[in-house]
């Protein structure tokens with residue numbers, strides 16, 4: 140597949156590269172959350188093909204505090220608001236809150252054949268990897284304040300430090316404020332009203348900020364990762380990438396505080412459903428798991444990279460042509476001998492096609508065609524060729540019966556679907572029956588409905604003897 144945007148993006152990328160992407164494991168994986176991993180992996184694969192030295196790391200930002208909860212967890216997990224994700228229990232009760240959601244993402248990545256080196260941000264704090272960065276941002280707190288002050292156009296107080304402590308008393312990180320740094324310890328207070336979503340315990344003390352006892356604010360942490368790992372490529376979703384957004388702040392902190400050239404930057408757009416931005420909270424759009432039930436992994440990847448990444452992709456599976464058309468587009472870009480998706484859909488609905496459905500070029504698409512029929516197909520695309528004479532066809536008019544007899548008489552010739560379709564119209568005309576009546580006779584006697592898929596294709600896909608018998612039975 141030709142991915143111009145990726146080639147364009149990497150045109151001037153020379154030498155060894157480290158690609159980073161990360162995700163906060165605080166809830167269900169929305170399908171849009173798969174776009175980052177797919178895009179970064181695409182770049183990784185291209186650089187590997189070019190024989191460039193390249194590493195792809197993917198982080199779970201599990202040291203972030205729980206700052207909101209889905210409705211079903213508000214009662215059970217309300218008391219954990221403000222606690223780092225990796226220190227709160229899983230909704231299932233087994234393992235941590237962060238691991239519960241990270242495991243879901245991991246399994247989706249593996250289904251998509253994306254294999255980055257995975258790390259947890261909590262480990263970077265706990266094993267001391269981030270100690271150097273913590274010391275650095277505390278020593279250079281003034282520069283961080285200056286970056287914030289320039290971006291937000293307001294004075295940042297001298298007693299604000301780019302760090303939060305995990306309160307040794309109540310375990311919350313979201314509620315603490317660091318107010319001083321003497322080179323060894325930070326002074327902090329756990330505040331009742333610092334944030335709206337969690338209440339601190341009022342404790343204050345001096346404490347060493349190292350080895351997992353503290354956390355940098357997210358935007359500073361992002362830059363700290365680039366500095367610590369030497370990240371050279373990382374994009375961001377468009378919601379983070381606006382001017383003054385977190386990506387922008389991180390890039391400035393990287394350049395102006397850490398004095399490091401920031402990674403190659405790019406922003407990618409989201410999915411739209413019928414023009415609306417997808418959001419799992421509003422019930423629009425699918426989860427990552429649902430998306431991978433509806434589409435095979437290679438189609439999911441295709442969907443995420445087929446258009447320029449800065450263009451929003453409209454993906455509304457409930458729109459009848461969305462999924463069949465996506466398969467057609469994919470087949471055009473990736474020619475193979477696979478059966479066309481719409482043909483698999485039709486085949487599935489015809490009797491006696493079990494053998495064909497087992498064929499190598501058909502088999503893999505059958506589960507997806509089944510799900511499409513079940514969940515998304517419009518009524519007019521659904522049909523079952525009736526094994527027995529359908530009751531709905533008992534009241535055909537004399538003219539309709541004559542028409543079917545005519546078709547039955549011509550059936551055994553060697554037909555091409557287009558010609559046969561044209562002839563169906565001609566025969567109706569000859570018998571002076573409206574084409575609407577004529578075609579509904581065909582559909583009623585085969586599938587028990589007065590409309591259906593293109594008649595010639597339907598008839599020619601069936602056993603001719605079966606159709607002949609059916610059309611003459613009347």
Ligand SMILES: [Zn+2]
Nearest residue numbers: 306309329340
């Ligand atoms: Zn506290």
